[in-house]
């Protein structure tokens with residue numbers, strides 16, 4: 361087997377192992393969902409935190425739309441992280457961290473954005489309620505924060521009419 365063949369197989373194994381560990385693979389937000397999501401993002405409070413940057417698909421859009429806001433994106437899976445790292449080189453206001461966001465303190469977030477999966481949203485609800493300051497904006501698509509009342513819900517024009525939820529962290 362050639363060196364490239366061996367590297368390719370190692371990269372695939374790494375991708376699969378992290379996807380199993382995280383409970384989700386680096387599935388990027390689709391074009392229609394990106395368009396719908398960005399059309400409603402007017403003036404976000406920084407720092408903008410993205411939980412699970414994947415290949416950097418949403419991060420690049422946020423970086424372009426908010427060039428004067430600090431953006432921090434977490435991605436712990438090596439292959440998408442390295443890909444996103446290259447994509448984000450020209451955006452110095454973006455900090456991409458190869459870290460597990462469950463181990464991070466999110467209390468300094470102004471806006472939080474994610475596209476994850478139902479079990480993660482259940483766990484994040486608890487983390488958000490423990491850590492986020494009142495009035496932090498939380499944006500998620502496809503999966504809602506269970507039990508929270510969104511300040512707005514709208515749908516992308518894709519086949520699934522993907523819902524996009526915005527929440528304002530309540531005073532508890």
Ligand SMILES: C[S@@+](CC[C@H](N)C(=O)[O-])C[C@H]1O[C@@H](n2cnc3c(N)ncnc32)[C@H](O)[C@@H]1O
Nearest residue numbers: 382386387388389412413414417435436460461
């Ligand atoms: C569905 S993808 C979304 C990618 C990107 N946000 C987008 O919308 O295009 C979810 C990403 O979250 C990452 N992820 C899941 N759990 C994580 C964790 N605990 N820490 C860091 N990244 C995580 C996965 O590796 C995956 O790349």
